[in-house]
Amino acid sequence: MLLEGKNLSFKYKNTDYLFENINISVESGEIVGLVAKSGYGKSTLSKILAGYETPTKGQVLLNGKKLPNKGYNPVQLIYQHPEKSINPRMKMRDVLLEAGPIDYDLIKAIGIEEDWLTRYPLELSGGELQRFSVARVLNEKTKFIIADEISTMLDVITQAQIWNVIIEFVNKRNIGLVAVTHNKHLAEKICNRIFYLEKENRG
Amino acid sequence: MNGRIKLIFSIIATITIILIIALVGILMDEDVLKADFKIKNIEPCLEYPFGTDWMGRDMLARTVKGLSISIVIGLVASIVSAVMAVIIGTLAGTMPKWVDSILGWLIDLVMGIPHLVLLILISFAVGRGIKGVMIGIAVTHWTSLARLVRSEVLQIRNEFYIKLSKKLGKSNIYILKNHILPHLLPQFIIGLVLLFPHAILHEAAVTFLGFGLPPEVPAIGIILSESMKYLSAGKWHLALFPGLSLVAIVLLFEHIGSNIKKVLDPYNAQN
Ligand SMILES: Nc1ncnc2c1ncn2[C@@H]1O[C@H](COP(=O)(O)OP(=O)(O)O)[C@@H](O)[C@H]1O
Ligand SMILES: [Mg+2]
Numbered sequence: 001m002l003l004e005g006k007n008l009s010f011k012y013k014n015t016d017y018l019f020e021n022i023n024i025s026v027e028s029g030e031i032v033g034l035v036a037k038s039g040y041g042k043s044t045l046s047k048i049l050a051g052y053e054t055p056t057k058g059q060v061l062l063n064g065k066k067l068p069n070k071g072y073n074p075v076q077l078i079y080q081h082p083e084k085s086i087n088p089r090m091k092m093r094d095v096l097l098e099a100g101p102i103d104y105d106l107i108k109a110i111g112i113e114e115d116w117l118t119r120y121p122l123e124l125s126g127g128e129l130q131r132f133s134v135a136r137v138l139n140e141k142t143k144f145i146i147a148d149e150i151s152t153m154l155d156v157i158t159q160a161q162i163w164n165v166i167i168e169f170v171n172k173r174n175i176g177l178v179a180v181t182h183n184k185h186l187a188e189k190i191c192n193r194i195f196y197l198e199k200e201n202r203g
Numbered sequence: 204m205n206g207r208i209k210l211i212f213s214i215i216a217t218i219t220i221i222l223i224i225a226l227v228g229i230l231m232d233e234d235v236l237k238a239d240f241k242i243k244n245i246e247p248c249l250e251y252p253f254g255t256d257w258m259g260r261d262m263l264a265r266t267v268k269g270l271s272i273s274i275v276i277g278l279v280a281s282i283v284s285a286v287m288a289v290i291i292g293t294l295a296g297t298m299p300k301w302v303d304s305i306l307g308w309l310i311d312l313v314m315g316i317p318h319l320v321l322l323i324l325i326s327f328a329v330g331r332g333i334k335g336v337m338i339g340i341a342v343t344h345w346t347s348l349a350r351l352v353r354s355e356v357l358q359i360r361n362e363f364y365i366k367l368s369k370k371l372g373k374s375n376i377y378i379l380k381n382h383i384l385p386h387l388l389p390q391f392i393i394g395l396v397l398l399f400p401h402a403i404l405h406e407a408a409v410t411f412l413g414f415g416l417p418p419e420v421p422a423i424g425i426i427l428s429e430s431m432k433y434l435s436a437g438k439w440h441l442a443l444f445p446g447l448s449l450v451a452i453v454l455l456f457e458h459i460g461s462n463i464k465k466v467l468d469p470y471n472a473q474n
Contacts (some may be wrong), residue, residue, distance in 0.1 A: 052366055072372035084363040089385055098381075099371050109238075 001028045003075060003144045003176055005049055007058035010041065017056070018044055019201040025143065026176040031167070033187030034180040036197035040182045043080050045197065046148040050077035050179065062144075078150050080180075082129035086121045088160035092132060093117040099136040107135050110165045111158060127153040134162060138169050144176040151186070163190060207466060208300045214462045214467050215278045221274060224452070228271020235422060246440060253444040257433060262426075266445045267421040270452055272416070273403045276333060280340035280406075281398035287345040289391055292352025293383065296360060307353070314357070322405060323414045336415045340402045348394040348439040352387055359386050389467040400453040407449060423449050 004025040011017045014090050018041035022096045026032045034041050047053040049060055051067040062068060067075060085112050086095050095115070104114075108129050121129055130153055137145055147166065151159040165192060170177045181187055230329035245251050253262035284372055295306040313321070321379055327338035359365065359382070369379050410417035410424025430441035 018364055051370065070372070073370040076370065077367075079363060079367070081363070087362075087364045090381075094381075098368060098373065141372075188460055 001063055001074075001143055001176065002026075002061075003047070003049065004053075004061050006061060008045070008048060008055045008060070009057040010044055010048060010053070010135070011056050012044075013087040014131050015038055015203070018203075019065075019197060021058075021171065022197070022201055023048070024178075024195050026144065026178055028176045029171070029174045030168060030193075031170065031177045031191045032193035033180060033194035034197065035184055035187045036182065040183070040197050040202070042197060043148050046077055046079075046146045047177070047181050050075050052077065055189075056185055062115050071081065072141045074141065075146065076142045076144070077146045078130075078137055080148040080150075080152075082123065082126060082133045082153075085133045087127060088121050090121070091117070091166050092119055092121070095132055096136060096166070097197075100139050100141070103139070105164070106138060107131075108170075110138075111153060111161055112134050114193065122159075130154065134166065138166070140173070143171065144179065145179045148180045149182070151181075210462045212464050214459055214466065217462075221268075221452070221455060224267060225271045226275040228268045229275070231268055231271075233418075236268060237263060244438070247444070254439055254440040256438070262441060265421045265426055265450050266423070268305070268400050268421045269399055269426055269445065269447025270448055272333075272420065272422050273406055273449070273452070276337055276340070276406050277402040278397045280295070280337050280344065280402040281345050281395050283337075283341035284343075284345035284398060284402075285348060285391060285395040287341065288394065289347035289352055290348060291345065292349040293356055295349070295353040295385070295421060297379070306349075310346050310353075313343065314350075318343045318405060319408060319412075322409050326409060326414050331415065331417055333420075335415060336406050336409060339409070340405055344401055344407075348390075348398070351390060351394070355390060356388060358381055379428075385462065389464070391462055392425060392467060393464045396456060396463055399456040399460075403449070403453060403456075 001154040003025070006023060009017055009020040013046075022045070022046075024032070024034070034042055035047065044053065048055050051060065051073055062075060067073060090191070093102070098154060106168075108114075112128075112131050112135060116124060116128065119163070130150055134147075134150060145166070151162060154162065166177070169175070179187060179191055184194075237453055238258035238260050240259045241256050242251075243257055245255040247254040251263065253266055256265075257337075291306055291310070295303045321343045321444055322339040323338075325342060326335040329338050362382075365378060365382055368382060373381075404417060407422070407424040407425040407427070410422050410426045411422075413428070415424055416422040418429075426445045427442055427449075430438065430445070433441055
């Protein structure tokens with residue numbers, strides 16, 4: 001499968017263009033880095049690729065077709081802000097169940113402790129929450145993952161642990177992964193190729 | 204946690220008091236309410252704590268009966284108007300824009316007319332009596348809660364986790380049931396409880412003015428308006444105790460409302 005962003009330009013209401021004419025693509029089984037300084041529009045581009053925002057110009061195509069409007073989106077975003085990705089009034093178990101049955105081996109590998117499942121989001125730290133938003137998209141319906149700065153809230157050891165789980169998962173399932181980060185070294189370590197969002201892309 | 208348990212205990216105790224008053228009133232033997240001219244015009248004493256009136260009716264019994272009628276009317280009217288508020292507020296927040304505009308206009312319209320005027324009109328149209336008062340109170344009191352629900356729905360609809368739920372393939376019904384309604388539940392229950400005193404006071408007010416319940420019903424509004432005639436004759440107790448009881452019931456409901464708010468919404472309480 002192929003996910004492509006074609007000639008993407010984007011501006012928020014009342015702002016200049018964040019970026020113009022970007023072409024970015026990722027194939028099944030591939031790990032692509034999206035690297036830029038903070039404020040350059042990585043999160044915005046991530047949302048566009050996963051269908052949360054409509055590009056001002058250009059389009060996002062999955063195997064040449066538009067992303068589906070209904071049903072499980074094969075392109076899943078792990079958002080930079082886990083506390084916004086999780087309903088504060090839901091218990092963590094229900095948060096996971098919303099995406100499908102819980103894979104207990106997987107959540108253990110990702111460092112989720114079982115007694116967290118009965119807690120509310122406010123009773124967990126940002127890093128702990130982030131593991132839930134990662135675990136949620138690691139299922140057989142997901143074909144592409146856009147991981148937006150998922151490790152910034154974690155210590156180095158946990159970072160490595162989580163990236164290992166994700167990379168093992170995408171390799172096993174032939175999933176395409178976009179690793180979004182401002183950390184060039186991290187990207188160089190885990191990605192097949194890297195896309196830099198540069199000043200020239202900015203409007 | 205200890206404070207929470209105390210709050211819950213206090214809520215249960217208050218609800219119990221109100222339930223007892225309602226039950227005693229509903230199950231009351233009609234004979235107790237009958238006139239008995241042998242005992243007319245007794246001042247408050249041990250046997251008749253609220254005294255008796257010019258027809259020899261026990262004022263305590265009448266007051267309890269009147270309060271129980273008020274509580275039943277208040278309960279039905281608040282439930283109906285709170286349910287209306289949630290349905291209309293949710294529709295306004297989730298439907299296309301033109302539906303929202305029409306409902307917003309309707310809310311403003313009903314809000315713009317003074318409650319009492321609308322109540323009197325509706326009581327007239329439906330016919331005096333309990334039914335008219337209930338319908339009147341229900342259709343006048345849903346607006347402020349509906350407006351609140353609408354703005355909550357509009358806000359929560361834009362939350363990232365709601366959009367994410369859609370990307371996980373969840374239907375609008377699922378999102379309404381699992382994300383939006385649980386978010387509204389505390390508002391709904393608090394709104395419901397706080398509607399109660401309003402409903403009761405308005406019931407008493409229209410009845411007092413002669414547009415509500417018919418004179419043969421021992422409603423608080425009737426008791427008060429009848430007693431007014433005897434105030435100048437020095438029969439202060441006829442109005443004072445029923446009036447104070449009404450105020451006490453209203454305060455009990457306010458008390459429940461504010462405690463429920465603290466218990467039900469720990470999320471907002473923490474922020
Ligand atoms: N909803 C919004 N409305 C207007 N401007 C926004 C909005 N969201 C983000 N921005 C702006 O767009 C720019 C890029 O944001 P973002 O995509 O979060 O960048 P990055 O993820 O690379 O740090 C920032 O300057 C930010 O202030
Ligand atoms: Mg970002």
